[in-house]
Amino acid sequence: MQVSVTFRHMEASEAVKEYARAKISKINKYLYHPAEVDIVLEREKHRVIAEITLVSQRGSLKGQEETEDVYSAIDLVVDKVERQLVKRKEKMKRHKSGPGDGDLGASGEPAPEAEVGEMPRIVETKSFSVKPMSLDEATMQMRLSGEEVFVFTNASSGEVNVLYEVENGGYGMIIPGRE
Numbered sequence: 579m580q581v582s583v584t585f586r587h588m589e590a591s592e593a594v595k596e597y598a599r600a601k602i603s604k605i606n607k608y609l610y611h612p613a614e615v616d617i618v619l620e621r622e623k624h625r626v627i628a629e630i631t632l633v634s635q636r637g638s639l640k641g642q643e644e645t646e647d648v649y650s651a652i653d654l655v656v657d658k659v660e661r662q663l664v665k666r667k668e669k670m671k672r673h674k675s676g677p678g679d680g681d682l683g684a685s686g687e688p689a690p691e692a693e694v695g696e697m698p699r700i701v702e703t704k705s706f707s708v709k710p711m712s713l714d715e716a717t718m719q720m721r722l723s724g725e726e727v728f729v730f731t732n733a734s735s736g737e738v739n740v741l742y743e744v745e746n747g748g749y750g751m752i753i754p755g756r757e
Contacts, residue, residue: 579606579613586620594619594648601656602630608663611635619648628655632663639663644722653707654723661704708738716741717749
């Protein structure tokens with residue numbers, strides 16, 4: 579995989595370049611053929627914008643995230659591109675499956691619902707880098723990411739919390755209980 583890192587309106591740092599290359603290398607497992615990855619890191623006032631463009635034989639993907647910290651911007655944009663790659667790979671698997679495979683039965687009808695007592699199957703897995711942050715920062719990160727659920731380490735308590743959207747436009751939070 580060929581990776582280029584470009585800095586705009588900020589000082590070029592070898593440590594940041596190596597961090598970005600190390601983070602982007604984790605998506606290599608989703609690629610069948612070598613890819614070309616362009617990472618652009620740009621500072622605008624007090625925020626950092628990280629943008630990734632990935633071009634491979636099977637198409638291209640783009641992702642963009644912005645935060646106050648260059649490292650968290652890199653983490654978020656790499657996670658976003660990784661989710662896009664996983665989604666694309668799953669879509670290709672579904673498309674390649676023949677009759678009788680996947681969610682459709684041999685007749686083309688949806689497969690019957692799981693029997694009572696059967697274990698539910700996991701259809702999607704997401705991984706998160708859980709960073710310490712305040713509740714306000716977590717809410718902002720959630721809005722920026724566009725996700726309905728956000729996992730973070732609460733900086734004040736040191737515990738992992740889950741932030742989620744509720745119907746009235748507000749947020750709910752799951753705090754681990756102690757027994």
